Amino acid sequence: MGSKRNFTYFILLFAFLILPFGQTKADLDSNRATALVRVERGLKQNEFHLKAINSTISNYGTEEDKALFRRCLQHHIETFTLYLQFDLGHSYDEMRQTQRLLVILYSKAVEASASNVRRELDFLSKYALRTKDAEARHHLEMGYREYGASNQKKIIADNTRPYLPGIKTQYLYEALKLLKQSREYVILLSLKFLSDFEPDLQTTEFEEIYNEINRAMFSKADYYNRIHFDNHFHIFNSPNLYEATWENPGLQELEKALGDIDPASDRARRMAKRSVIP
Numbered sequence: 260m261g262s263k264r265n266f267t268y269f270i271l272l273f274a275f276l277i278l279p280f281g282q283t284k285a286d287l288d289s290n291r292a293t294a295l296v297r298v299e300r301g302l303k304q305n306e307f308h309l310k311a312i313n314s315t316i317s318n319y320g321t322e323e324d325k326a327l328f329r330r331c332l333q334h335h336i337e338t339f340t341l342y343l344q345f346d347l348g349h350s351y352d353e354m355r356q357t358q359r360l361l362v363i364l365y366s367k368a369v370e371a372s373a374s375n376v377r378r379e380l381d382f383l384s385k386y387a388l389r390t391k392d393a394e395a396r397h398h399l400e401m402g403y404r405e406y407g408a409s410n411q412k413k414i415i416a417d418n419t420r421p422y423l424p425g426i427k428t429q430y431l432y433e434a435l436k437l438l439k440q441s442r443e444y445v446i447l448l449s450l451k452f453l454s455d456f457e458p459d460l461q462t463t464e465f466e467e468i469y470n471e472i473n474r475a476m477f478s479k480a481d482y483y484n485r486i487h488f489d490n491h492f493h494i495f496n497s498p499n500l501y502e503a504t505w506e507n508p509g510l511q512e513l514e515k516a517l518g519d520i521d522p523a524s525d526r527a528r529r530m531a532k533r534s535v536i537p
Contacts, residue, residue, distance in 0.1 A: 294347040301354035308494050313501040315368050317494045330517050331360045358424035365431035372438045379445045386452040387522045402444035409437035439490045
């Protein structure tokens with residue numbers, strides 16, 4: 260009887276000592292799997308948003324915009340590097356910082372583009388409203404409609420909780436896309452009313468509009484071609500900032516603050532700490 264009691268006591272003691280360790284290990288594995296999924300999802304989302312805004316910044320960005328875009332991409336590359344090293348904690352932090360900076364970059368791009376689109380539509384409305392051309396009036400109406408829809412997306416983004424930067428950026432991307440669609444009607448109206456020669460546009464395919472800009476608007480071709488290319492997320496006669504940054508990331512620049520927007524990263528301390536972890 261005593262031996263059975265001792266054996267039972269031994270089993271309970273063993274379970275008490277072993278099970279919490281096993282449970283803790285399971286929790287750690289679960290947390291790592293969750294962090295891995297979050298970083299992977301964030302990497303894909305950030306990659307998409309960086310590529311999407313690349314043409315806008317490459318075509319129209321100020322030097323300040325270009326510096327911020329480069330900083331966003333540097334944080335994205337740092338995220339990817341840490342992810343490959345399975346440093347999920349720091350990788351997640353870098354991914355979130357990329358998202359926070361993308362919100363700032365997209366907000367500036369949307370506001371600047373919205374200002375240009377509204378000015379162009381208002382100017383072209385003087386021509387479209389005086390004519391009986393139903394197609395011109397339709398283009399003007401559609402241009403204002405897309406512009407208005409973009410404003411709604413911007414309002415939603417501005418009112419989205421600040422701790423959801425990925426969602427805010429998605430709404431801002433949709434706002435920017437709508438502005439590009441609005442500006443497609445700006446191109447069609449400009450061809451109709453501001454051309455050097457009478458346009459002969461049979462379709463609204465990218466190549467045909469491009470050819471008509473060069474033929475009928477030859478004196479202003481560069482200006483309108485840049486708009487036309489940007490409307491389709493293409494770069495016109497400008498350096499590709501996304502490709503240039505990937506070719507020369509200069510990640511050591513993250514160790515210096517970017518004004519008040521992005522503080523300096525202590526990369527040396529992080530790498531030293533990581534190097535001693537087995």
